[in-house]
Amino acid sequence: MAIKTQPVTVNLGPQHPSTHGVFRLRVMFDGEEIVDVEPIFGYLHRGSEKLAEERTYTQIITLTDRMDYVSSMLNNQAYMLAVEKLAGIEPTPRGVWLRMIASELQRIASHLVATGFLLQDLGALGTPLIYAMRERENILDLFEMLCGARITTSYLRPGGVFMDAPKEFWPALDRELVDIVNTLDELEKYLSGNEIVFSRTKGTAVLPPEMLINASITGPMLRASGVDWDLRHRNPYDYYDRIQFKRILHTASDNYARYWVRIQEARESVVIIRQCVEQIEPGEVRPSFDEVPHLIRPPKGDAYVAIESSKGELGFYLVSDGGIAPYRMHVRAPSLINLTLLREMLIGGLFGDLFVSFGSIDLNMGEVDR
Amino acid sequence: MIGLGLTRGFLVTLRNFVRSPVTIQYPDRHVGLFGAAKEAGMNPFRFLVGRPGDSIKAIAGLATVPVKLEQSPRFRGNEFVFFEDRCTACASCAKYCPLGIIEIVSVPGKIDALEGESYKLEVFDIDIGRCMFCGLCVEACPYDALHMGTGFEQSTYVRDELILTLDVLNAAEKKPSSFYRPQFEENAFDPFAETIENHYDAGRHERPSDEDMKKRWVDERWTNDD
Numbered sequence: 271m272a273i274k275t276q277p278v279t280v281n282l283g284p285q286h287p288s289t290h291g292v293f294r295l296r297v298m299f300d301g302e303e304i305v306d307v308e309p310i311f312g313y314l315h316r317g318s319e320k321l322a323e324e325r326t327y328t329q330i331i332t333l334t335d336r337m338d339y340v341s342s343m344l345n346n347q348a349y350m351l352a353v354e355k356l357a358g359i360e361p362t363p364r365g366v367w368l369r370m371i372a373s374e375l376q377r378i379a380s381h382l383v384a385t386g387f388l389l390q391d392l393g394a395l396g397t398p399l400i401y402a403m404r405e406r407e408n409i410l411d412l413f414e415m416l417c418g419a420r421i422t423t424s425y426l427r428p429g430g431v432f433m434d435a436p437k438e439f440w441p442a443l444d445r446e447l448v449d450i451v452n453t454l455d456e457l458e459k460y461l462s463g464n465e466i467v468f469s470r471t472k473g474t475a476v477l478p479p480e481m482l483i484n485a486s487i488t489g490p491m492l493r494a495s496g497v498d499w500d501l502r503h504r505n506p507y508d509y510y511d512r513i514q515f516k517r518i519l520h521t522a523s524d525n526y527a528r529y530w531v532r533i534q535e536a537r538e539s540v541v542i543i544r545q546c547v548e549q550i551e552p553g554e555v556r557p558s559f560d561e562v563p564h565l566i567r568p569p570k571g572d573a574y575v576a577i578e579s580s581k582g583e584l585g586f587y588l589v590s591d592g593g594i595a596p597y598r599m600h601v602r603a604p605s606l607i608n609l610t611l612l613r614e615m616l617i618g619g620l621f622g623d624l625f626v627s628f629g630s631i632d633l634n635m636g637e638v639d640r
Numbered sequence: 641m642i643g644l645g646l647t648r649g650f651l652v653t654l655r656n657f658v659r660s661p662v663t664i665q666y667p668d669r670h671v672g673l674f675g676a677a678k679e680a681g682m683n684p685f686r687f688l689v690g691r692p693g694d695s696i697k698a699i700a701g702l703a704t705v706p707v708k709l710e711q712s713p714r715f716r717g718n719e720f721v722f723f724e725d726r727c728t729a730c731a732s733c734a735k736y737c738p739l740g741i742i743e744i745v746s747v748p749g750k751i752d753a754l755e756g757e758s759y760k761l762e763v764f765d766i767d768i769g770r771c772m773f774c775g776l777c778v779e780a781c782p783y784d785a786l787h788m789g790t791g792f793e794q795s796t797y798v799r800d801e802l803i804l805t806l807d808v809l810n811a812a813e814k815k816p817s818s819f820y821r822p823q824f825e826e827n828a829f830d831p832f833a834e835t836i837e838n839h840y841d842a843g844r845h846e847r848p849s850d851e852d853m854k855k856r857w858v859d860e861r862w863t864n865d866d
């Protein structure tokens with residue numbers, strides 16, 4: 271005899287440890303099953319795009335740090351590429367290599383956070399999260415050496431970076447790359463063969479690739495469904511065309527595939543950094559102030575540049591009216607767009623999988639609301 | 641096989657269980673008798689005899705010593721180091737700040753035969769309660785008068801105390817960070833051990849000699865103007 275149940279509406283968030291920020295979900299359950307989901311966001315809206323309209327192009331870099339605060343270097347990079355395209359600035363080679371190293375380190379850090387929190391949501395209380403965060407701390411130490419800050423980096427400037435890496439950075443980077451691989455090995459040993467992880471993540475929240483493409487979802491979520499779409503390879507920006515790296519693909523498109531793609535991508539980032547370190551040459555890290563002054567006034571026009579951020583395609587659209595501040599700035603935030611399939615992911619699933627599926631999107635509320 | 645993955649996972653946990661921790665105790669670290677004696681600069685036996693009260697505390701696990709954090713010299717801390725003698729009141733820093741939280745009021749100051757005319761600062765306030773320590777003001781300062789500091793323990797009970805006035809800035813310890821100051825990095829200046837006493841040492845150029853200054857500002861000046 272089937273037990274008769276009554277649908278119950280539960281409000282999760284906005285203050286909930288598993289929502290990765292201030293995010294609210296109104297979920298209707300029928301027994302264990304999710305029948306309806308309504309995401310409500312905007313609690314972290316700080317109006318970055320509007321604030322940018324009255325700040326100079328260099329000052330905006332501080333706003334981009336705070337959008338996706340677990341991958342600020344990548345935000346810096348996307349924004350600076352847009353400014354360079356808008357103003358026609360030719361970056362210096364050493365500056366480009368340095369920012370590629372920084373952004374790949376940031377990608378590893380971001381994937382470690384995503385993996386750690388995903389496992390936390392799975393019920394592995396603390397332990398794997400702490401393993402991942404421990405390694406991320408070391409990466410943040412490297413950022414502290416580079417730019418003096420750990421999260422709000424503001425490292426990039428139009429045409430390069432503001433300062434060359436200090437001498438002690440390079441040996442520390444070498445040590446760190448070895449450590450990262452060890453940590454990833456450890457995480458994989460711990461989890462990739464783990465029956466609990468398997469049974470909880472395999473086959474849950476499966477999304478067909480067509481649906482992902484139609485919803486213009488990008489990043490590890492898309493690659494976990496077997497679609498080969500990585501802007502570093504498809505539309506190389508900076509010097510990614512001089513770098514050989516494997517594209518990580520999985521075909522299952524379930525929660526496990528997303529987790530697996532992130533771990534393997536972090537490994538590939540180590541390979542990319544090693545190639546960057548080999549190819550980097552001494553030189554200036556930013557154009558002289560005669561070429562690119564503190565206050566740049568790009569000509570009238572607009573520019574859109576997208577990069578492969580840790581979450582997906584992160585794009586900056588800038589419109590200039592010839593003044594010292596952009597007329598309009600718009601951000602294509604991958605976290606927000608990856609959220610569009612939340613209903614399809616969750617409805618029909620079980621209560622226990624709710625936060626696992628949610629965590630596998632790798633959201634950052636700072637980026638969703640901006 | 642069922643259980644194999646779990647066993648492997650637990651082996652990783654076990655290895656980490658015996659690993660020394662990466663976290664540190666902050667701001668104070670608990671020490672035993674040996675640690676307390678080392679902190680006092682005595683050998684443990686002497687410490688036990690000479691300071692029995694402290695020894696009992698240490699044995700009971702109540703003694704603490706302050707912990708120094710590992711920071712990079714480029715660290716952008718929650719404070720500023722300011723050399724008034726270097727500042728020309730050009731207000732580049734105030735213009736460059738994304739938040740506009742630096743207030744500068746200046747008046748024409750003395751006219752020095754050697755150094756030319758100068759402006760005197762009347763007000764130089766940084767409201768660090770609103771500051772995000774981005775360092776753009778430091779980057780903008782053309783005369784190396786303003787530097788980021790390396791300290792970060794700046795909490796107060798009153799919001800108004802977070803406004804750094806000229807007096808506060810002048811009285812503060814001069815431990816500038818090497819953020820955007822390559823000259824400190826070249827000299828291997830360590831902000832956690834040394835301070836900069838003389839404002840001449842903070843600049844990116846050698847100080848010109850008095851003769852050079854006189855040549856530049858007194859002799860050549862009048863000939864150039866003709």
Ligand code: SF4
Binds near residue numbers: 737770
């Ligand atoms: S650190 Fe940044 S926010 Fe603070 S005073 Fe300087 S420019 Fe302004």
Ligand code: SF4
Binds near residue numbers: 731782785
């Ligand atoms: S601190 Fe530097 S930028 Fe600010 S007024 Fe003084 S000299 Fe100018």
